[in-house]
Amino acid sequence: MxxxxxxxxxxxxxxxxxxxxxxxxxxxxxxxxxxxxxxxxxxxxxxxxxxxxxxxxxxxxxxxxxxxxxxxTLPLYIAPVLVPGFMAGVFGSSLLAGQVPLIEQLIRIMEPEQQPEPEVLAYAHQLTKAWTLFFVTLALTNLVLGLLAEPDGMLLAAGIAPPVTVPELWWSLVANLIGYLLVAAFFLIEYAYRRHRFPRQPYRNMLDFFLKVLAAMPRLVSSAAGPRR
Incomplete structure (x- = not known):
C-alpha cells in the first residue's frame, strides 16, 4: 500500500x-x-x-x-486518550533535564549547517512545551468525556453512575472530529506566527515545510531515543 x-x-x-x-x-x-x-x-x-x-x-x-x-463502542474510547497522551509523552520527554527539545531537534535536522540563534532555540523550547500542554489537555478532555458519556461511556459500562453525564455525541465530536481540527488549527496558527517572527526559513511555503518535516522524520525518530546536550 x-x-x-x-x-x-x-x-x-x-x-x-x-x-x-x-x-x-x-x-x-x-x-x-x-x-x-x-x-x-x-x-x-x-x-x-x-x-x-x-x-x-x-x-x-x-x-x-x-x-x-x-x-x-467501548474500545473506541481508548485511542482518543492514548494517541494524544503518547504525543504528549514524546514532546514532554524531550524537555527533561539533559534532553534536547523536540522542535530544536527538528530545526537542527532541517538546517544541519546552521547554528540556530539563541532566540530560535528559546522559541523551540517554548513551542515544544506548548505542544506538550496541548496534547495533555486533549488527552484529559477525551478521557473525562469518555468517562461521563451516556449511554455507553466507560463509567456506565463499568456499572458506576457518574455524578454528571454528557451525550455520547459530544464525546464523539470532540474525540473523532474536533480534536483533529484543533491539532490542524494549532499547526496552522503556529506556522503563520513563526513565518512572521522568523522570516528566514529553510522552506518556501507550508507544503515545502511539510515535505521537509516528513523527510526529517526518520532521523527525528531515531534520535528521539535520547539525544542529549
Whole structure:
C-alpha cells in the first residue's frame, strides 16, 4: 500500500468511528477498530510477514466477537486518550533535564549547517512545551468525556453512575472530529506566527515545510531515543 493510501485510511478512521457512534452501527464501529488495529500492521502485511498474518487472524476474530457485544463502542474510547497522551509523552520527554527539545531537534535536522540563534532555540523550547500542554489537555478532555458519556461511556459500562453525564455525541465530536481540527488549527496558527517572527526559513511555503518535516522524520525518530546536550 502506498503512503497516500495509508494516509487516506488514517483520515478515514475518525470519520468512520464518529458515524458508527452516532448511527449506533456495530458494523461501522468494527470497521473503525479494524482500521485502528490493522493500520500499524500494513507494512508487515505487505511484506508477507508470517507473524503479521498470524496476528491478523485473532484480530479479525476479536472484531467479529466485539461486533456482537453490547459494549462494541467501548474500545473506541481508548485511542482518543492514548494517541494524544503518547504525543504528549514524546514532546514532554524531550524537555527533561539533559534532553534536547523536540522542535530544536527538528530545526537542527532541517538546517544541519546552521547554528540556530539563541532566540530560535528559546522559541523551540517554548513551542515544544506548548505542544506538550496541548496534547495533555486533549488527552484529559477525551478521557473525562469518555468517562461521563451516556449511554455507553466507560463509567456506565463499568456499572458506576457518574455524578454528571454528557451525550455520547459530544464525546464523539470532540474525540473523532474536533480534536483533529484543533491539532490542524494549532499547526496552522503556529506556522503563520513563526513565518512572521522568523522570516528566514529553510522552506518556501507550508507544503515545502511539510515535505521537509516528513523527510526529517526518520532521523527525528531515531534520535528521539535520547539525544542529549
Amino acid at each position: 502506498t503512503s497516500i493510501g495509508r494516509a487516506a485510511l488514517v483520515l478515514a478512521y475518525p470519520l468512520v468511528a464518529h458515524f458508527g457512534v452516532i448511527q449506533n452501527s456495530v458494523t461501522l464501529i468494527a470497521i473503525a477498530l479494524g482500521l485502528l488495529i490493522v493500520l500499524p500492521m500494513v507494512p508487515a502485511l505487505g511484506r508477507g510477514s508470517v507473524v503479521a498474518w498470524l496476528v491478523l487472524l485473532p484480530v479479525v476474530g476479536g472484531l467479529w466477537w466485539l461486533s456482537r457485544s453490547t459494549h462494541a
